Amino acid sequence: MQFKHTLVHGTLIKRYKRFLADITLDSGEVVTAHCTNSGSMKSCLEEGAEVFLSPVDDPKRKTRFTWEMIKIDGRWVGINTANPNQLVHEAILNKSIPGLDRYDRAIREVKFDESRLDVFAENSVEQCAIEVKNVSMRENDRALFPDAKTTRGLKHLHTLIRLKKEGMRAVMVYVIQRTDVSSFAPAKEIDPDYAAGLKEAVDKGVEVFPLQVNVTPDEISILKLLPYTV
Structure with a gap:
C-alpha cells in the first residue's frame, strides 16, 4: 500500500484527547494532527520522537494532517488504524x-x-x-x-x-x-x-x-x- 501524498516529517510534542497530536514540523511550524488510534498507544508513544504525517485536502476537516507513524528505537511503527x-x-x-x-x-x-x-x-x-x-x-x-x-x-x-x-x-x-x-x-x-x-x-x-x-x-x-x- 503506497501513500497517496508525500508524507511530512516532524517531531511529536504530545498526544491528547485521544484523537489529537501536536507536532513540530521541520520548518518549525507547530501543527495539530488527527490521531486515528483510539487506544492507549502503549509502547508506541514517545514525546520528542520523529513522526510522519499525511497532508489532508478536505477543506471541511479541522486538522490539516493525519498522523501516520512514529519512530521507536530506530524503527517506524504505524499508528494509523485506517x-x-x-x-x-x-x-x-x-x-x-x-x-x-x-x-x-x-x-x-x-x-x-x-x-x-x-x-x-x-x-x-x-x-x-x-x-x-x-x-x-x-x-x-x-x-x-x-x-x-x-x-x-x-x-x-x-x-x-x-x-x-x-x-x-x-x-x-x-x-x-x-x-x-x-x-x-x-x-x-x-x-x-x-x-x-x-x-x-x-x-x-x-x-x-x-x-x-x-x-x-x-x-x-x-x-x-x-x-x-x-
Missing part, C-alpha cells in the same frame, strides 16, 4: 496474503446483522468474512492486541463465530505495524474478556492471521505471517 483495512483489501485482490489468496472478489465494510466487518471476499465455491485489527503494541518480543479494553472488538469475534457456524469462512487479520516483534498474542492482562473471546473463536473455527508489515514513509508492505498463541 491503513490496515485498505492494505488487507488490496492484498486480497492482489492475492498476496498466503492462505487468503484464492478469492476473485473482495469488498469493504459489509454489514452482518449487528456488526460491520471490514472485508467480504468470495470465489465460485466459498465466501469469507474478514475482520481487520491494527496492532501497534509490543511487549518484549511479542505483538499484543488490544492495547485498551474493546467491547466492539469482542462483538466482532462473536459475529465471526456465528458466521462460521452458518458455514462461511471466518478470519481475523491482525496487521502488526512494527518489525521489532516475532510473535503475536492477545493482551490478556489488558482485556481478559477479549482474550477469552479470541480463544473461543479459534476453538470454533475462526482463523487467525497475524500479518506483520514493514512501515516506511513511502509505503506499507507485507512481510510475513507471525506465529501466535491464544
Whole structure:
C-alpha cells in the first residue's frame, strides 16, 4: 500500500484527547494532527520522537494532517488504524496474503446483522468474512492486541463465530505495524474478556492471521505471517 501524498516529517510534542497530536514540523511550524488510534498507544508513544504525517485536502476537516507513524528505537511503527483495512483489501485482490489468496472478489465494510466487518471476499465455491485489527503494541518480543479494553472488538469475534457456524469462512487479520516483534498474542492482562473471546473463536473455527508489515514513509508492505498463541 503506497501513500497517496508525500508524507511530512516532524517531531511529536504530545498526544491528547485521544484523537489529537501536536507536532513540530521541520520548518518549525507547530501543527495539530488527527490521531486515528483510539487506544492507549502503549509502547508506541514517545514525546520528542520523529513522526510522519499525511497532508489532508478536505477543506471541511479541522486538522490539516493525519498522523501516520512514529519512530521507536530506530524503527517506524504505524499508528494509523485506517491503513490496515485498505492494505488487507488490496492484498486480497492482489492475492498476496498466503492462505487468503484464492478469492476473485473482495469488498469493504459489509454489514452482518449487528456488526460491520471490514472485508467480504468470495470465489465460485466459498465466501469469507474478514475482520481487520491494527496492532501497534509490543511487549518484549511479542505483538499484543488490544492495547485498551474493546467491547466492539469482542462483538466482532462473536459475529465471526456465528458466521462460521452458518458455514462461511471466518478470519481475523491482525496487521502488526512494527518489525521489532516475532510473535503475536492477545493482551490478556489488558482485556481478559477479549482474550477469552479470541480463544473461543479459534476453538470454533475462526482463523487467525497475524500479518506483520514493514512501515516506511513511502509505503506499507507485507512481510510475513507471525506465529501466535491464544
